[in-house]
Amino acid sequence: MRAFWVCLIVLFTGSFALAQSATPEQKAQLAPTGALRAAIVTIPFLAKTDASGVATGVAPDLAAELARVLRVAYQPVVYETPPAGMKAMREGVADVIFLAPTPERIGMVDFAPAFMEMELSLLVMAGSPIQTLADVDQPGRRIVVYERSANEEMVRQKLPKATRVLVPLSDYKKAFAMIKNGEADAFADLLYQTAANHVDMPGTRIVPGAIGHNALAIGTTKDKSAAAAYAKAFTETAIKSGLVAKSIEKAGVRGAASPKL
Numbered sequence: 001m002r003a004f005w006v007c008l009i010v011l012f013t014g015s016f017a018l019a020q021s022a023t024p025e026q027k028a029q030l031a032p033t034g035a036l037r038a039a040i041v042t043i044p045f046l047a048k049t050d051a052s053g054v055a056t057g058v059a060p061d062l063a064a065e066l067a068r069v070l071r072v073a074y075q076p077v078v079y080e081t082p083p084a085g086m087k088a089m090r091e092g093v094a095d096v097i098f099l100a101p102t103p104e105r106i107g108m109v110d111f112a113p114a115f116m117e118m119e120l121s122l123l124v125m126a127g128s129p130i131q132t133l134a135d136v137d138q139p140g141r142r143i144v145v146y147e148r149s150a151n152e153e154m155v156r157q158k159l160p161k162a163t164r165v166l167v168p169l170s171d172y173k174k175a176f177a178m179i180k181n182g183e184a185d186a187f188a189d190l191l192y193q194t195a196a197n198h199v200d201m202p203g204t205r206i207v208p209g210a211i212g213h214n215a216l217a218i219g220t221t222k223d224k225s226a227a228a229a230y231a232k233a234f235t236e237t238a239i240k241s242g243l244v245a246k247s248i249e250k251a252g253v254r255g256a257a258s259p260k261l
Contacts, residue, residue, distance in 0.1 A: 022070055022230055029227035030066075030095055030220065035073035038063035039085040039094035042078055043170075045118060045192045045253045046098055046216065049078060058116060058256075059098035061247040062218070066096065066234055081169065083148075089221060096231070097219040100150030109222055112231040114215035115244050119255035120154050121194050122207040123187040125179055133209050136186050137161045144175045144184040150214040155188050158212050176201045190214065191255030215259075236261060 022030070030036060040047045040055045040063065047057035055078050067074035077094060079085040082105075088094035089109050101111035122143075124130045136143065137159040145152045147166035155164055165184045167174045172193065178184040180203075188211060189197075198204070218235055220227040238244050244258035 023226065025226040026230040027070055027072070029224040030230060031070055031072040032095065035075040036063065036067040036070060037093065037095045038067070038074070038076045039088045039097040040076045040078050041082050041085040041097070041099060042080055043082070044196065045190065045251075045256060047078070053078065057251045058216075058244070058247045058253065061250075062098065062115065062238060062244070063096065065238065065243065066218075066231075069234065089219065092221070095221060095227075098216060099219060100214050101217050101219070102148075102150050102153050104148065105219065109219035110224070110228040110231075111217040111219045112228065112235045114217045114259050115235045115238060116216040116248065116253075116256055117213040117259055118216065118253075119191040120151060120188060120211040120214055121191040121255070122211055123179070123189060123194055123201070123204050124185065124207060126203050126205050128185065128205075130186060130207060133159070133207060133211060136207070141186070142184040143186050143188050144178045145188045146170065146175075151188055151190070154212045154214055159188075172197050173200065176204070179204075192253050195254050 040059055042049055046059040047055045049055050055076055060076060063076060064074050077088065079088065082099055085097050085099065086105060086108055089097050097109065099105060122133060122136060130136050139161050141162040142165050143155055143159060143162045144165045144167055145155050146169045149169055152164060165178065172189065175187045179187050194206060218231045220231050239258045239261055248256050248258065
């Protein structure tokens with residue numbers, strides 16, 4: 001009987017936490033039109049769309065829950081690239097976005113603490129002399145990485161001695177061609193993406209260890225402190241309740257985890 005009441009209390013308090021009420025100011029800043037306009041960027045580890053165009057994944061799960069606890073309509077708008085989603089935020093046609101808080105993006109929107117962290121891996125050809133991350137962090141080594149991405153920023157910070165060679169976002173086939181043809185020595189990408197694209201990159205291997213862990217966070221319109229405060233509280237509650245972990249598991253995002261609070 002005691003165990004039953006403990007479970008009931010945990011269930012009730014978890015539900016209550018996720019149903020935390022927003023102040024009128026927070027609600028007005030997060031949903032000024034009366035609906036939560038969520039910019040959903042279709043990066044595979046954040047969101048995917050089905051044949052009917054409906055987005056599913058970690059970002060849509062969190063956006064829908066945020067709208068529910070605010071008690072407003074959920075109005076997702078799908079964007080194919082981070083710049084397109086950021087443009088929507090900048091122009092005031094979206095209220096929240098789910099992306100990595102790079103220095104460039106931080107200048108445009110306010111980000112809450114991370115709700116998810118993803119392992120950044122290093123891919124090389126099977127015959128490469130690079131065996132460790134230290135082997136690649138050397139003058140003259142060339143690391144191909146997506147331009148204007150959190151990956152680029154992480155490589156710049158963690159492997160400063162190497163030279164970064166930039167390719168368009170998500171053009172992993174070009175990146176693979178560069179390491180295959182000897183135009184670059186290694187390719188830095190998220191472990192999730194590396195695993196998903198491995199079939200298209202035969203003869204490669206992953207260097208042991210992680211370059212670092214990229215953070216994903218909820219971004220709100222700049223200079224709306226009430227909205228930012230609520231996004232922070234919501235993120236903490238979503239992590240503690242297990243909502244983020246369950247969403248990651250459901251989406252099958254390898255190399256991702258919710259931060260420990």
